[in-house]
Amino acid sequence: GQNIDQPTEMTATEGAIVQINCTYQTSGFNGLFWYQQHAGEAPTFLSYNVLDGLEEKGRFSSFLSRSKGYSYLLLKELQMKDSASYLCAVDGAGSYQLTFGKGTKLSVIP
């Protein structure tokens, strides 16, 4: 089975840095994705990690530790438009198929 855990809600201030954690227990592992989902919209791809370490892409970075079953998404220089839900998803064993966590709702305040 698959178990993916992330905080339900977080609040951060505009211009600050926030880290959203994700822990997972899965029967297999091929990679981990982060998606952003604004209210009422479809999820959009942010990042993909296969190997341990940090992947940086502009203001967003994602980290993976396969041995610890842990990932985080780091958002720098927060903007109001970053208010959204952030979904952690694991590509487990077998056919290419993502299992999603429940998402973390991030609110950015002035």
Next chain:
Amino acid sequence: EAGVAQSPRYKIIEKRQSVAFWCNPISGHATLYWYQQILGQGPKLLIQFQNNGVVDDSQLPKDRFSAERLKGVDSTLKIQPAKLEDSAVYLCASSSDRVRGYTFGSGTRLTVV
């Protein structure tokens, strides 16, 4: 490239009625998925197609849900009869390879009253 197209955008039906959703994936994407997203939760996989064959439908409530992907392109998801707990957003996604992830459609928001 054009995105994943879904219709309708919104649907309101009474319980016990039937409803169908349509999805047209990105051209050339062999893999197509239907996910159900209940408010405040992450998407949950209902069914996965590879071309026109079913790869995984283990989480599809087959007593009321059905899906098909004729000719390996567009797909329909049907619910018959609908229950109140089926109220959710139904997301279609397609993919060409693991590295690029999924591309999601805008979804169909279903309300069962």
